[in-house]
Amino acid sequence: MSLPISLEFFPPKTPEGAEKLRGVRRQLYALQPEFCSVTYGAGGSTQEGTFGTVREILAEGVDAASHFSCIGATRASVREQLATLKAMGVKRLVALRGDLPSGYGAGGEFQYASDLVAFIRAETGSDFHIEVAAYPEVHPQARSPESDLQAFAAKVKAGANSAITQYFYNSDAYFRFVDDAYRLGADVPVVPGIMPITSSTQLMRFSDACGAEIPRWIRLRLQSFGDDAASIRAFGLDVVTDLCDQLRNGGVPAIHFYTMNQSAATLEIVQRLQPL
Secondary structure (H helix, E strand, O other): OOOOEEEEEOOOOOHHHHHHHHHHHHHHHHHOOOOEEEOOOHHHOOHHHHHHHHHHHHHOOOOEEEEEEOOOOOHHHHHHHHHHHHHHOOOEEEEEOOOOOOOOOOOOOOOOHHHHHHHHHHHHOOOOEEEEEEOOOOOOOOOOHHHHHHHHHHHHHHOOOEEEEOOOOOHHHHHHHHHHHHHOOOOOOEEOEEOOOOOHHHHHHHHHHHOOOOOHHHHHHHHHOOOOHHHHHHHHHHHHHHHHHHHHHOOOOOEEEEOOOOOHHHHHHHHHHOOO
């Protein structure tokens, strides 16, 4: 497969969810992912579940990347977690500032993701491949597009190897972001993050929360389908496959799928893109 892909999962909350995710992973491993990443809850609230899922993926013979957020963390706690991950055989981290848990005051010894990246590099040298987040449509808490680009460049300067974007549905936003970042010297590979569309209500909720833009024409088409799940799924497959095709034709280094612990949509999109 000429264009590498990677997959993201979240740690399941129940034994039933864990068993279901094992089946999903077995199906998706047919795509030969370069790695699978596992998300991390606000303030590290899912750390045990994250690390447990990472262990399972490694045991299944696939490279696993642990999300790693620093908000509310101390240098001592991060040092300890890095040692745990290294002992597990993890070679790749997704370094994030992360969100504070609700009701949690400001705290911790890291203010920005770039601080975390610099600390990981200082502590572990080149032991880890460090991914960071990129926001083609601007981070929702950024003061301006320019300050957001500067924050991204700071993460790269601190030692990031590559980046994965927030999901988007406008390929122009991605290509513009990459061009602008390169002009600032942030010339690491920027991998587009792709969110399959399987539920319009879920997509609207996520997008409102994370600041991802849903183009008006997509939003209106989804609304027009009402509760017609089959039409939403068919439309979503067409839209996201076309987006991936545009990105592939534009020369992206890889594609990262936000699977939401489901396999069907990602498998279908990659099948439609063959040969990817």
